[in-house]
Amino acid sequence: MSEPDLKSLIIGVGNLYRNDDAVGILIVRKLNDMASDRVSIIEQSGEGTSLMNAWKGYDRVCIVDAVSSGSPVGSIHCMDASREPVPSKFFSCSTHNFGVAESIELARTLGQLPRQLLLYGVEGGNFQHGEILSTEVEQAMESVAGEISQYVLST
């Protein structure tokens, strides 16, 4: 069944000054033209309780962030977080003690998850201080931006 009136939110998570950790923010900046009455685009640091406040009132949410799971740098991970739990160490590149994974799992426990929650992760390699993306991460950006755009525009 198509749901043309879904309210969608795209959240780019990351830190612009921690090299590959910037990728979530940079991807949503590529999508800024999509913003409309039905599609909101925001940037977040990844502090969990702010994320939980941000997605309130939205039916469909897509979060994109850098991840550190041991996969090759530039790998793209995608999971339907409304159906499956997020591995707790998935976002260990963040220094936040209550970050993306924790906020999703707490929201699941409290019944506060959006109906649809898609999580994109781009495997980063360098999370030290700086403003340079790894080549593989940069290459993954276009592809992730395209997939998110398709997901949000689909009915």
Add this chain to the structure above:
Amino acid sequence: MPTPNRSAEKANCMTKKTIKVDYLARVEGEGGLYIKMKDDAVVDVKLKIFEPPRFFEGFLRGRDFKEASDITARICGICPVAYQMSAVHAMENALGVKVDAPLRELRRLLYCGEWIESHTLHIYLLHAPDFLGYPDAIQMAKDHKEIVERGLKLKKAGNQIVSFLGGREIHPVNVRVGGFYKVFSKRDFEPLIEALKWARDAALNTVRWTAKLPFPKFEQDYEFVALHHPEEYPFNEGRIVSNRGLDIDCSEYEEHFQETHVEHSNALHSHLKERGAYFVGPMARYNLNFDQLSPMAREAALEAGLQKECRNPFKSIIIRSVETLYACDEALRVLESYEKPERPYVPVEPREATGFACTEAPRGILYHHYRLDNQGKILDAKIVPPTSQNQKTIEDDLRKFVPQYIHLSQEELTWQCEQAIRNYDPCISCATHFLKLDIERT
């Protein structure tokens, strides 16, 4: 009475034992813990801080004095207001500026927002699971849904203050030397008043709830250090005082406090030159400023069973709740008596000068010191955040705590040690930005 397991250990002559936590959970930033024991005595404790240093003081050099507040705010996503406040006060101290009374009140309001956010996050999501026996807040929420929901909503009230007055939720942008970029009418603040009235009730219930948690018996003879102001609970101004007679102006800080490098930490250890370790943060503030709390906060503290002085760091969760209540109460006081300032900021002219300031970050005193040239360019900067000041006290606590609880299983003892560290709500991200790098060239 030793447990059978413990006896078995002794029979096998197991005289050496270590507690090792590679990555501490539920603290900000990356740190670990190492404790080595021999014959039930602690021989070594290391709070390891391995988050890489960030050299903020280095890249402040050459920047304009007006930039320091926004640059240093980047040190921490949890307490950016504290960095902004210490930076602007230090600059105003250097440049001989005194802000108008209504602007000063707005600064208190902004700080209230940060205390509410930071304290509530720690109370509900990081510290409470320790007392209730859950590995994390997610597991705790399964059994205490309404309590966790209350915590999240209470934290949001703090976020609302910071995002409205500060311009955005994380790393606010409305603070400047001399005041604010933009100030608001009384009417603009009306939605905040309603949110804060609910928050004040929730904070009172938080005090009552935390008072009922089980606390290990552990009282120590600390030297507490905090700001003290005769007329108000300290946020932005006051003298640096201690319960052992320290009473100095912020400009005298470096005459009394010293930082040293220890091999196992990327954050410098801070100590009082004459007496060693000291304790900063909510418990220090409370003990040195009880009479300056609002009547409602004082009454709630006493009702919760606290005395005017508390020396059990595990009870810091009650004190954080009392301070959260105070912050809600104080924010409402500021808002109810608020009149829009005639000007958003006091004009500031650069000159060659040196300035100092300490303000009370949620975790304790945050010291900034700047030296400026005649154009207002920063020549030198020194920043001492609260977590680095508490490092030595945290290690001392563990040295004394572990022998008292040596009968516990390895798993339980490790947990209790982590809880003892979380008593201080350490912000390792803050603590590691100031390591000095000495390169010897031959």
